[in-house]
Amino acid sequence: MLYFLLLTLWGTPSALATTDHPTDHLTGEQICQVVDLELQEAVEFELITEKEAGEILLRCLINYS
Secondary structure, eight states: OHHHHHHHHHHHHHHHHTOOOGGGGOOHHHHHHHHHHHHHHHHHTTSSOHHHHHHHHHHHHHHHO
16 A cells, blocks of 8 residues: 555656646736736735835836736
């Protein structure tokens, strides 16, 4: 039983390393659009201010677009 468990776990990391993530294929502009949606929601919930959201979005656009 232990032998079977070790064989099963041995192949797991390689299978996980090859999976694609949905965000792997996004452009920088698309990433910033998603970030902007999240920032606007944070502003609505009063977690951050509009100014802070704008500053974060600007950094996203500078770094990823």
